Amino acid sequence: MIPTLNFLAPSLHPNTVTDITFPLTSSATDPIVRHLAIKHGEHAPVGLIKRISSASPIETEDQIVVADDAFRISTLRLSSPDEPAPPEVVSQHKVSSRPNDIWTGLVNVQSGHIASLTSGLLAWIPSSSDQSCPSLQTTHVPSPVLALASHSPEATSVALAGKEVDVSLWDVERTFAERPAGEEGVGSSKSGVKRKNAALEPGEIWRAKNLPNDHLSLRPPIHHLSLAFLPSSPHLLVSGTKSGSVRGYDTRQRKPVSDWRVAKEGGVGCVCPGAEHELFFSDRSNLLASLDLRTGKILYNIPSTSTAHHLVSMPPPPSAASSGSGSGSGSPGIPANLGLATISSDASLRVHSTTPPPEGDSGNWRGNGNGKKGGTYGMVGGVGVGGFICSGWGEISEDEVGESGGVAGEGRNKYEDGEDDEDEEGEEDDEEVWEGMSEVEDQGALSGDDDEEEEEESEEDEDEPPKRAKKGRK
Numbered sequence: 001m002i003p004t005l006n007f008l009a010p011s012l013h014p015n016t017v018t019d020i021t022f023p024l025t026s027s028a029t030d031p032i033v034r035h036l037a038i039k040h041g042e043h044a045p046v047g048l049i050k051r052i053s054s055a056s057p058i059e060t061e062d063q064i065v066v067a068d069d070a071f072r073i074s075t076l077r078l079s080s081p082d083e084p085a086p087p088e089v090v091s092q093h094k095v096s097s098r099p100n101d102i103w104t105g106l107v108n109v110q111s112g113h114i115a116s117l118t119s120g121l122l123a124w125i126p127s128s129s130d131q132s133c134p135s136l137q138t139t140h141v142p143s144p145v146l147a148l149a150s151h152s153p154e155a156t157s158v159a160l161a162g163k164e165v166d167v168s169l170w171d172v173e174r175t176f177a178e179r180p181a182g183e184e185g186v187g188s189s190k191s192g193v194k195r196k197n198a199a200l201e202p203g204e205i206w207r208a209k210n211l212p213n214d215h216l217s218l219r220p221p222i223h224h225l226s227l228a229f230l231p232s233s234p235h236l237l238v239s240g241t242k243s244g245s246v247r248g249y250d251t252r253q254r255k256p257v258s259d260w261r262v263a264k265e266g267g268v269g270c271v272c273p274g275a276e277h278e279l280f281f282s283d284r285s286n287l288l289a290s291l292d293l294r295t296g297k298i299l300y301n302i303p304s305t306s307t308a309h310h311l312v313s314m315p316p317p318p319s320a321a322s323s324g325s326g327s328g329s330g331s332p333g334i335p336a337n338l339g340l341a342t343i344s345s346d347a348s349l350r351v352h353s354t355t356p357p358p359e360g361d362s363g364n365w366r367g368n369g370n371g372k373k374g375g376t377y378g379m380v381g382g383v384g385v386g387g388f389i390c391s392g393w394g395e396i397s398e399d400e401v402g403e404s405g406g407v408a409g410e411g412r413n414k415y416e417d418g419e420d421d422e423d424e425e426g427e428e429d430d431e432e433v434w435e436g437m438s439e440v441e442d443q444g445a446l447s448g449d450d451d452e453e454e455e456e457e458s459e460e461d462e463d464e465p466p467k468r469a470k471k472g473r474k
Contacts, residue, residue: 001395005314005338008064008391009349010049010384011035017049017066017076017087021394022351022378023401024338031380032401036087038076043092046074051106051387053113054153055127063090064389065113065125067106071097073115073125073136081394093136095123104162105148106387109155109172116148116160124176137176141165141201147227151234157205159237161224167239167249168207175203209254226281228271230293238279238293240268246281246291260296263287272311272340275356280340282308288342290374292357302352302374306344310387314339314351318393338377343388348381 007020013035021032038046047068055063055075062080064087067073074092079085098119105116112126120143125136146162161167200207211220223242230236237249244263247256262268266284274280278299279291288308290299339354355373 001397002401003317004394004396005351006391006394007341007349007388008052009343009388010052010386012048012347012382012384014047014068015040015045017052017064018383020349020380020383021396023396029401031378032396033380033382038074038089039086040074040089040092043074043089044070044072046076046089047072049384049386050103051115052389053106053108053387054389054391055108055113065106065108067103067115071095071101071117073106073113073123075125091135093123093125095121095136095138097121104146105160107148107150107158108153109150109158110153111156111172114148114150114158114172116145118144118146118162120145122160122170122175124172139176139203141170141175147224147239149227149229149237151229151231155234159227159229161227161239163223163242164221165224166208166210166222167224167227167237169205169251170203171205174205177203206251207254208249208256211256211259223267225267225269226271228273228279230273230279232276238271238273240271240281242267244268244283246271246279246296248293258296260291262289262291262296262298270308270311272313274313274339274354277357280311280313280354282311282342288352290354290357294357299357300355300374302340302354303376304342304344304350306346306348308342308344309385310343312341312388312390314341314390315392337373341388341390343383343385345385346381347383347385348379349383349388350379351377353377 003024005022005024007022009018009020011018015038017036017038019034019036021034023029023032040046046066047070049066049068051067053065055065062078064076064078065073066076072092072094075090076087077090078087095115095117097117101117101119101121103115104118105114107114112124115123115125117123120140121138122141122145123136123138141160142162142165144162145160145165147160149159150157156173157169157171159167159169210222213219221243224239224247225242226240228238230238235251237251239247239249240263241247243261244265244267245259245261246268247260248258250257262281263283264285264287268281269284270280270282272280274290277293279293280288281291282288282304284307286304286307288302288304290302291297292299337354337356338351339356340352342350342352344350353373353375
């Protein structure tokens, strides 16, 4: 059996989800890509998928929740590997939207899923097992909301941030609780009171303070583009800002605990925790790098030719998970340190090799001798630009890999076997081309001689002074 790394990603086509399998072998192997048409039945067809979230922990995953460009949230039932079948829509909800709205988050919480739009609308889709709650609840929070995050699938609160919306925590049940008719709703702060000085909104349990004024006594703008919890503690968050910094927060205090300027251009669009003391981030140009959270220094850059819009860190391999180490070499045959996957603006999903941070605060690997570590293990093009998930590690037989035509090594071997013949054919073609060019040159030279003679004659005629006409005698 060949170990695999599996993903579910959006597709460039509506009502379709892309299943991607990377066989992990010692020789280079092409990934297996399956475009799965969604069986919607009595529900509306699913549009272009923009966000995906697993409906349960990866170990027992049989459903996913997707948000599409038609502002519908659909729960899909996945088939088992033993009995492959198209994904099927189990439930579907339509969310009211405003012009120019986009999805800014879809996260898993203990009681279901929370989705957010830039207009400040939060949608709560309770889990199918929770029969005490309605099928869909919505509310509004201060907008525009540009980032949404939860600490784990068992979380009871979510964090959000945006433009002039500082990082804040919201309790799910209190945020969506019904209120008396006379009570103000969420996001309806009293006029004339600045949000930083206003009381917490209903359901809001914590709100960060902005950075202090600069040396010109000017207030720093609040503009968060991305947000993530650190897995080490539910109190630690990091955000990526429009100004190009990665900002750290501890919910046990309101002021930011760190602020590191790291982006080259356009702000920090994505943040994703990696190994211990490590954070992956990307800016709005083509910078994709690893940051040391102890020092705020960049450990290494990962080569990338496009802007990474979505980052997902990899779960530890099966053997590493069982041994309790997150940075082990994994099972035999599994390449070490596959730590990150990205979807970029060129509609490609890439799996990257990474290197854990050093034990000491050595910054950018000074004195280690190993140099900077980071690369691309594999790539699949033609996927949708949107959120995606890693569905975990798996296994596949060699026969299945061969039937799918995914073994790139065999293709290269065939190419190498016929390399001499192709080279000979190529040399013959080159000789014919050069001979043809020489014939053209000869013809051009012959015709050029005639043209030169005509030009010389015309030049001689031009050089001769014009003859004066003889005057007739009177």
